[in-house]
């Protein structure tokens with residue numbers, strides 16, 4: 001495949017690859033670099049944790065060096081890379097279930113979402129009935145704030161658990177940018193659910209990066225639900241109507257589970273963007 005091409009700046013030339021560029025240190029000690037291949041490395045020492053980037057340097061005398069950035073204060077979060085090509089998942093977010101991953105693996109909404117929605121609604125209704133400027137109104141406002149705080153804590157505990165499992169099991173994680181799927185429910189419900197999606201994506205991205213995983217986001221307008229993952233036609237359900245459709249048939253003869261089909265599309269698109277260096281997050 002030939003040696004890497006370098007930017008010409010001085011006699012010393014270098015090229016840098018980040019995790020998102022999918023470089024990898026393999027079990028056999030070789031360094032896998034996109035579009036170049038597996039390079040034999042004379043290691044000067046062991047890496048203390050998964051590197052977040054590698055810079056390949058060519059000296060004026062024509063020698064090549066690989067220099068890794070590793071995080072040591074934070075290395076409790078760094079995980080061993082999973083070399084398995086299939087250890088990758090897309091994540092299709094929804095109202096019900098919360099998320100669908102590769103192979104139809106489902107993350108259900110936790111029961112406390114509903115419970116907290118009811119509590120929040122009740123507290124908000126009580127607040128709205130109190131007279132402006134009254135001390136009862138002040139108390140009611142504190143009560144609403146307390147429910148919000150409790151929701152946030154419970155939600156974060158639950159999200160941390162989900163995120164930890166996903167990052168442990170997958171070397172590549174691809175998500176969609178939040179769009180407009182979260183319609184059609186009450187305001188309290190929507191606020192809890194939408195906040196959970198946003199927090200989920202934020203936590204997932206940061207944990208994936210600290211662990212040295214590949215993370216990619218597909219564009220908001222990418223038609224993950226409409227695209228047939230078999231033939232590539234835009235034959236799937238769309239818009240609000242699509243929220244109700246669980247299964248659909250494409251003209252090419254494939255029957256799709258809506259969410260599983262979307263996961264496949266998100267995974268493929270995420271991989272493509274990362275491979276082309278377009279998914280820098």
Ligand SMILES: [Zn+2]
Pocket residue numbers: 228229230231232233235250251252253254
């Ligand atoms: Zn099709």
